Amino acid sequence: MNPAELSPSRARALFRDGLRVPTSGYSPGYAQANLISLPRDLAFDFLLFAQRNPKACPVLDVTEPGEVSASVFDGDLRTDLPAYRVYRDGKLVEERADVTDLWRDDLVSFLIGCSFTFETPLLEAGVPVRHIEAGTNAAMYETDRACRSAGRFSGPLVVSMRPIPAGQVADAVRITSRYPAVHGAPVHVGDPAALGIADLDRPDYGDPVQVREGEVPVFWACGVTPQAAVVASAPEFAIGHAPGHMAITDARDTEYQVP
Amino acid sequence: MNPAELSPSRARALFRDGLRVPTSGYSPGYAQANLISLPRDLAFDFLLFAQRNPKACPVLDVTEPGEVSASVFDGDLRTDLPAYRVYRDGKLVEERADVTDLWRDDLVSFLIGCSFTFETPLLEAGVPVRHIEAGTNAAMYETDRACRSAGRFSGPLVVSMRPIPAGQVADAVRITSRYPAVHGAPVHVGDPAALGIADLDRPDYGDPVQVREGEVPVFWACGVTPQAAVVASAPEFAIGHAPGHMAITDARDTEYQVP
Incomplete structure (x- = not known):
């Protein structure tokens, strides 16, 4: 299978x-x-x-x-x-x-x-997707950014992270920006602390993934955000x-x- | 003023x-x-x-x-x-x-x-907007296309029409497609009958506009659609x-x- x-x-x-x-x-x-x-x-x-x-x-x-x-x-x-x-x-x-x-x-x-929808075009363009290589779940984190609230719903933005080789970050941005209906371009490239993420090795959801030398952590908005809003x-x-x-x-x- | x-x-x-x-x-x-x-x-x-x-x-x-x-x-x-x-x-x-x-x-x-939002970039690109030239309201039509219904709301698609010189239709498509939040690319170019519009001179809303020799009627989805849904x-x-x-x-x- x-x-x-x-x-x-x-x-x-x-x-x-x-x-x-x-x-x-x-x-x-x-x-x-x-x-x-x-x-x-x-x-x-x-x-x-x-x-x-x-x-x-x-x-x-x-x-x-x-x-x-x-x-x-x-x-x-x-x-x-x-x-x-x-x-x-x-x-x-x-x-x-x-x-x-x-x-x-x-x-x-x-x-x-x-x-996950835009991982196929990423792979086709030669941009690696670590959690697929590793056979694990993606790494997802709650950030310190608040979503805009609406009626009874409020909560933090949740993001997924993929480590991208520095020379391919522009490709990853370009490719994913063409898929706005599945989160589109990254919300953040680089320093996790700027999103209030203390430790990349301890995701709030899913599995940690290895960030290798020469790779940059790239963060995309994540559809677990509604569940964080449910908790909040x-x-x-x-x-x-x-x-x-x-x-x-x-x-x-x-x-x-x-x- | x-x-x-x-x-x-x-x-x-x-x-x-x-x-x-x-x-x-x-x-x-x-x-x-x-x-x-x-x-x-x-x-x-x-x-x-x-x-x-x-x-x-x-x-x-x-x-x-x-x-x-x-x-x-x-x-x-x-x-x-x-x-x-x-x-x-x-x-x-x-x-x-x-x-x-x-x-x-x-x-x-x-x-x-x-x-109306994308009329500024159209004009800047040299694409004429007849109802602005004429100082009249835009021409809007109910079509025979049904919107997807939702709960208690259903109704026909309403469109606005602008006559565009045939050589500039591609420009009009290209420019307006960059503004999806204000209806984006046309839904239809050419024959009004294909949208169930019997007579361009009798718009359901607004004023008629002249379609000149060498111009093509171009139709964009219109935000009067909610009001047609209210009526329906x-x-x-x-x-x-x-x-x-x-x-x-x-x-x-x-x-x-x-x-």
């Missing part, structure tokens, strides 16, 4: 059957998405939060209340991601592989663009993907490319 | 004092915006409608309920547009210059990008701008330019 050769529906079937892995490198060429499912009465505040923080929360799709598939996701949002996180009153109460029995008719699900804002209930364990959509990454 | 020399706040003051004119050509260099104000309980459905129809409804700003200014609009949304349209149960009941006495604490106001969907109450009589914002048009 080569993750790079799986169609989205085949990958989703494996996850539905229990495979529990980060999805970076899976189904290259297809967009991946962050999930946040919230009760209907919080949906406007969250959609406005996303609209006000478009680099961190680019909205790819929004379901009707209770629906378990989406126009870009021809699967079951309750089972077809490798893992989920469940929040009650802003507390992470559980991580699990299936949320069918927790599902509610009033849940509106938001699919938010994921930077304490809505009564929320379901998200487990960081790095994404919804693999049926949309080609090229659909999100701008000229 | 030269409209091209007025700052946004000076233009807004004139409108507040009763000047009732289309705003194309006013305060060049500043973004203009469509207004739609809706009761809070419809706000999610509308924001989702906008998210699903981003070419017609690019959201520049959303207010908190009851607020009368916005981060990009340092004025009073109830008085500082030249004219407003008031809808009850989907019926246009009134057009007037001030909506202060109709304002409600539960109104959420959406500022939607307006194609019949929410209990809504306030919009009078078509062509826009909110002049404090945001520079260059803020909405992409590379």
Whole structure:
């Protein structure tokens, strides 16, 4: 089973059957998405939060209340991601592989663009992606930058980090800036301290990755930001993907490319 | 009083004092915006409608309920547009210059990008804008294309039309495509019948403009689309701008330019 050769529906079937892995490198060429499912009465505040923080929360799709598939996701949002996180009153109460029995008719699900989507064009341009090489999850960090709040939602910007050889940083910027719907250009290049990140070896989500001599840490806005907002804002209930364990959509990454 | 020399706040003051004119050509260099104000309980459905129809409804700003200014609009949304349209149960009941006495604490106001914004770069590139030359309002048409619906909102795509010399159509496409937040590239070039427009001389909103020999009618998605959705969907109450009589914002048009 080569993750790079799986169609989205085949990958989703494996996850539905229990495979529990980060999805970076899976189904290259297809967009991946962050999930946040919230009760209907919080949906406007969250959609406005996303609209006000478009680099961190680019909205790819929004379901009707209770629906378990989406126009870009021809699967079951309750089972077809490798893992989920469940929040009650802003507390992470559980991580699990299936949320069918927790599902509610009033849940509106938001699919938010994921930077794994632009890793395929990075690799094709010869820009290395360390966590794919290493077979680990991406490294993600909460920053000291506040998102613009909206109604009941506020929280910090979360970023993913990829170490990029100094001579390829410009390529990485140029390539990723063409994909604004999956976070686009980096928000920061270089010093992690300037984002309030104390120690790159201790990510808040995912796995640490090695930054080698001659490489620069490059930070992109991350779709875990909504879950940090859930923790900061304490809505009564929320379901998200487990960081790095994404919804693999049926949309080609090229659909999100701008000229 | 030269409209091209007025700052946004000076233009807004004139409108507040009763000047009732289309705003194309006013305060060049500043973004203009469509207004739609809706009761809070419809706000999610509308924001989702906008998210699903981003070419017609690019959201520049959303207010908190009851607020009368916005981060990009340092004025009073109830008085500082030249004219407003008031809808009850989907019926246009009134057009007037001030909506202060109709304002409600539960109104959420959406500022939607307006194609007047990219007329400055068009003119700078030597592409003519007929309705500015003629001193009239732009020509706007309802099409037979349905927007993607969202909750209680559905309706037809509305477009604005500018006649462009055939040799400059490519320039017009190239220039406007750099402004996706104010409708971006045209949705259609040429035959109006293909959009279900029977007669260019009878626009649904604004004034007709002359299409001269050697010119092609070019159609851009238009921020009157939300008002067509109000008519089609019949929410209990809504306030919009009078078509062509826009909110002049404090945001520079260059803020909405992409590379």
